[in-house]
Amino acid sequence: MADVVFFHRVTQRYYKGPQILREASFRLGEGEMMFLTGASGSGKSTLLRLIGSLTRPQTGQIAVLSQNISQLRRSEIPAFRRQIGIIFQNPSLLAERTVFDNVALPLVIRGHSGADIGRRVRGALDAVGLLNKEKAFPITLSGGEQQRAGIARAVVATPKLLLADEPTGNLDPEMAREVMQLFMRFNQIGVSVLVATHALGLIRHLPYRIAHLENGRIDIQSADDAAAPAIAEKLI
Amino acid sequence: MSAAKNTVSARATKAPSWWSRVLQDHSRAISGSFTQLVQKPIATLLTAFVIGLTLALPAGLDTVLRNLDIVGDSLQGSLRASLFLKDSVTPEQAQDLNRVLGKRPGVASSRLITREQALQEFKEHSGFGEALDLLKDNPLPATIVVTPDHHAPEAQTDALMKELVKLPEVEQAQLDEKWLQRLYAILDLVQQAVAVVAAALGLAVIIVIGNTIRLDIESHREEISVMKLIGAPDSFIRRPFLYTGLGYGLIGAVLACAMVAGVALLLASPAHQLADLYDAAPALHGLAPQAVGGVFGAGLVLGWLGAYWAVSRHLHLIQPT
Numbered sequence: 057m058a059d060v061v062f063f064h065r066v067t068q069r070y071y072k073g074p075q076i077l078r079e080a081s082f083r084l085g086e087g088e089m090m091f092l093t094g095a096s097g098s099g100k101s102t103l104l105r106l107i108g109s110l111t112r113p114q115t116g117q118i119a120v121l122s123q124n125i126s127q128l129r130r131s132e133i134p135a136f137r138r139q140i141g142i143i144f145q146n147p148s149l150l151a152e153r154t155v156f157d158n159v160a161l162p163l164v165i166r167g168h169s170g171a172d173i174g175r176r177v178r179g180a181l182d183a184v185g186l187l188n189k190e191k192a193f194p195i196t197l198s199g200g201e202q203q204r205a206g207i208a209r210a211v212v213a214t215p216k217l218l219l220a221d222e223p224t225g226n227l228d229p230e231m232a233r234e235v236m237q238l239f240m241r242f243n244q245i246g247v248s249v250l251v252a253t254h255a256l257g258l259i260r261h262l263p264y265r266i267a268h269l270e271n272g273r274i275d276i277q278s279a280d281d282a283a284a285p286a287i288a289e290k291l292i
Numbered sequence: 293m294s295a296a297k298n299t300v301s302a303r304a305t306k307a308p309s310w311w312s313r314v315l316q317d318h319s320r321a322i323s324g325s326f327t328q329l330v331q332k333p334i335a336t337l338l339t340a341f342v343i344g345l346t347l348a349l350p351a352g353l354d355t356v357l358r359n360l361d362i363v364g365d366s367l368q369g370s371l372r373a374s375l376f377l378k379d380s381v382t383p384e385q386a387q388d389l390n391r392v393l394g395k396r397p398g399v400a401s402s403r404l405i406t407r408e409q410a411l412q413e414f415k416e417h418s419g420f421g422e423a424l425d426l427l428k429d430n431p432l433p434a435t436i437v438v439t440p441d442h443h444a445p446e447a448q449t450d451a452l453m454k455e456l457v458k459l460p461e462v463e464q465a466q467l468d469e470k471w472l473q474r475l476y477a478i479l480d481l482v483q484q485a486v487a488v489v490a491a492a493l494g495l496a497v498i499i500v501i502g503n504t505i506r507l508d509i510e511s512h513r514e515e516i517s518v519m520k521l522i523g524a525p526d527s528f529i530r531r532p533f534l535y536t537g538l539g540y541g542l543i544g545a546v547l548a549c550a551m552v553a554g555v556a557l558l559l560a561s562p563a564h565q566l567a568d569l570y571d572a573a574p575a576l577h578g579l580a581p582q583a584v585g586g587v588f589g590a591g592l593v594l595g596w597l598g599a600y601w602a603v604s605r606h607l608h609l610i611q612p613t
Contacts, residue, residue: 110521110611110612131525131526134520134523134524134525134526135523135525136523137520137521137522137523138522138523139523142521142522142612148514148517148518148521150514150515150518161518161519161522162522162523164320165519165522165523165524165525165528167312167313167314167316167317169312169316209522210522213522
């Protein structure tokens with residue numbers, strides 16, 4: 057299994073702040089789903105921002121989709137980001153655009169035709185269960201619906217890697233479970249997924265590896281790889 | 293699951309061609325910019341009015357200069373030379389010379405003012421009537437006023453004037469063109485000043501548009517942040533703002549032309565009266581087609597420059613959070 061994310065001995069310190077990562081290392085394979093856990097402030101978001109090239113690494117090596125993040129030029133970053141989907145706790149939907157227009161943004165950027173955009177956006181909205189809300193504005197959606205719209209926007213352009221930072225942080229348990237099942241569905245069809253969460257109760261019994269961040273270091277907790285697909289299928 | 297599969301399997305669909313992408317990107321950017329300008333009409337018109345006023349000033353000055361130039365050219369048609377004859381020239385010789393000059397090619401008319409006529413006119417107009425009677429001799433020379441043919445080429449008129457000055461009977465010649473030359477010199481100077489003022493005002497337009505676009509960028513901070521997060525290149529984010537700058541420049545140019553045309557219309561009647569007094573070209577000319585092109589060109593270029601300046605300065609400061 058080729059590595060989609062190769063994170064090797066990365067150390068990161070914020071300006072005049074604490075060292076957030078200390079020679080942290082882990083790998084995410086192609087088509088793999090992994091959870092990133094740790095206490096608040098443990099560096100989960102920093103790690104995802106490094107992988108998404110939202111923050112420059114200070115030391116260590118990060119390769120994502122076979123590209124060395126440290127060596128990316130500023131002009132190369134947009135093309136890199138177009139290969140991945142990023143979801144935050146706050147889905148950052150644009151208030152003055154409809155759900156359809158929000159989800160369509162990545163396709164508009166890529167210059168897809170109107171018909172293609174319509175087809176893909178409706179496909180993504182159908183996948184997250186929001187097909188009936190395409191004309192709604194974000195303010196009229198519930199927190200869970202907004203998060204699902206954010207997920208639809210992240211996956212509509214068919215990324216190879218999906219990064220999610222506390223995607224269930226603002227959701228009730230039922231909604232959180234639904235969102236997590238969405239990620240599992242996308243993983244089932246080949247998308248590599250890395251989800252940062254502190255909702256241990258939600259992921260404890262899921263058949264995926266967990267990278268636990270503590271004191272800037274990563275501790276990998278393996279899942280039963282052989283049983284994983286069967287369990288995931290059952291859960292979905 | 294099948295919907296998710298459809299979403300992901302779309303990866304294999306054919307990518308749009310480069311041309312269709314460019315066309316779509318630009319049409320979307322133009323449509324977005326137009327919507328933005330129309331959505332806040334008062335703010336758009338106020339900004340465009342300031343730009344229009346700034347463009348109208350040099351355009352108006354240029355129009356004034358062009359009109360003065362035309363007036364100068366038409367006054368050149370009424371150019372006259374006053375030939376003051378030597379005291380030794382007898383009245384008969386003066387009459388003969390006047391007849392000869394009147395028949396010369398390139399001369400429209402010539403008029404002899406004898407010494408007696410000159411003294412009489414001077415007495416009537418100077419107010420020294422009785423005082424002049426005390427003079428033993430008439431100090432005024434006989435004068436021939438030569439008016440060149442208006443239709444003759446300028447070079448021929450110049451050559452004629454130079455020849456007249458060198459005639460043996462002529463003591464001194466005074467060409468009416470001196471003040472005209474001074475007018476042209478002043479116009480040249482003013483033209484240079486207008487160029488400097490236009491450059492300064494052009495800078496002002498860039499600053500006005502740049503600042504307006506900066507505020508637009510600030511009001512779209514969240515949108516830009518999301519765009520960058522999902523991989524929009526700077527050119528994609530920049531494009532609508534550049535079109536907005538072009539829009540401001542375009543509307544400003546329209547207003548500038550309208551302002552100059554309005555002022556020209558207002559001044560047409562008094563200018564007509566003034567031109568009559570000077571026997572000059574009667575019509576007040578508005579903006580020339582080249583000047584209209586210049587105003588539109590300047591508006592568009594300055595609008596684009598202002599927007600590009602603002603976007604270059606502020607876009608990189610906004611990053612996904």
